Amino acid sequence: MRKLLLINPNTSLSVTELLRSHVQAAVGAQMQVQHVTARFGAPYIADEASYAVAGHATLDAWAAALAADPAQPDAVLIGCFGDPGLLALRESSPAPVAGLAELAFAEAARYGRFAIVTGGQRWPPMLQRLAQQLGYAPQLSGIHTVAPTGAQLAADPDAAGALLGDACRDAAAQFGAQAVILGGAGLAGLAARIQPGLAVPVIDSVLAGARWALKAQALPMQRSLPGFDVAWQRVSVELSALGLR
Numbered sequence: 182m183r184k185l186l187l188i189n190p191n192t193s194l195s196v197t198e199l200l201r202s203h204v205q206a207a208v209g210a211q212m213q214v215q216h217v218t219a220r221f222g223a224p225y226i227a228d229e230a231s232y233a234v235a236g237h238a239t240l241d242a243w244a245a246a247l248a249a250d251p252a253q254p255d256a257v258l259i260g261c262f263g264d265p266g267l268l269a270l271r272e273s274s275p276a277p278v279a280g281l282a283e284l285a286f287a288e289a290a291r292y293g294r295f296a297i298v299t300g301g302q303r304w305p306p307m308l309q310r311l312a313q314q315l316g317y318a319p320q321l322s323g324i325h326t327v328a329p330t331g332a333q334l335a336a337d338p339d340a341a342g343a344l345l346g347d348a349c350r351d352a353a354a355q356f357g358a359q360a361v362i363l364g365g366a367g368l369a370g371l372a373a374r375i376q377p378g379l380a381v382p383v384i385d386s387v388l389a390g391a392r393w394a395l396k397a398q399a400l401p402m403q404r405s406l407p408g409f410d411v412a413w414q415r416v417s418v419e420l421s422a423l424g425l426r
Contacts, residue, residue, distance in 0.1 A: 186254035190235040207391030225332035239266030244419035256397035262364035285386040293359030296352040323356030335367030
C-alpha cells in the first residue's frame with residue numbers, strides 16, 4: 182500500500198491526531214497515513230519565532246520518521262497552514278513534498294481570486310510572504326484573522342464554526358473573493374459546516390492536502406536518496422545521519 186508521511190510541525194499530539202483522522206478518512210484504503218509530531222518547538226505555531234523554529238522541527242521530524250522506518254514514503258505532507266520548512270524539505274526528500282497552505286492556494290486559485298480566514302492575528306504578513314514566494318500573490322485578495330488561535334478554535338468546534346462562518350462571509354464580501362480558504366490544521370472539518378452559509382467555495386486546507394496525496398504518485402522523485410548538501414553540526418542524531426549526501 183502507498184504511504185503518506187504526515188508531519189505536524191508543532192508539538193501538539195491532539196493536532197496530530199486530528200490531522201491524521203481527517204487525512205486518513207479522505208484517502209481511505211488507497212494510502213496508509215504515517216504520522217510524526219515535532220519533537221521540539223511550540224504547541225501551536227502563531228508567530229514568526231514559532232514559525233522559524235517549526236522549519237527546523239519539520240526537517241528533524243522527517244529525519245526521525247525515516248530513522249524509525251527507512252522505507253521511503255510515497256509523499257510527504259507538512260500539516261501546518263504556513264508550510265514551515267517546505268522548500269528545504271522538498272530539496273532534501275526523494276518523495277514529493279507539499280504543505281497545507283500551498284495546496285489550498287492552488288485549489289482556491291482555480292476559482293479566481295481568493296481570501297484566507299484563519300486563527301491568530303500575527304499570521305497575515307507570514308501568509309502574504311508565503312503567497313508571494315509560491316507565486317499566488319496576484320490571486321490572494323485578502324486575509325481575515327480571528328483572535329483565537331487555531332488550537333483554541335479546535336478546542337470548541339461548535340463556537341468555532343459560528344465565529345469562522347461569519348469571518349468567511351465577511352472575507353468573501355469585503356475582498357470580493359471567488360473562494361475562501363479556511364486555513365489551519367486545527368480547523369480540519371469545519372469548512373463543511375460553514376459551506377452551506379456561503380455562496381462561494383470554502384476550501385478546507387487539510388482536505389486539499391489529502392487530495393494532493395492521492396495524486397502524488399504521478400509526481401517525479403526529487404532525488405535518489407534522502408539527505409542534504411551540508412554536514413550538520415550539533416543537530417539531532419537523525420539529522421546528522423542524513424547530512425552531506
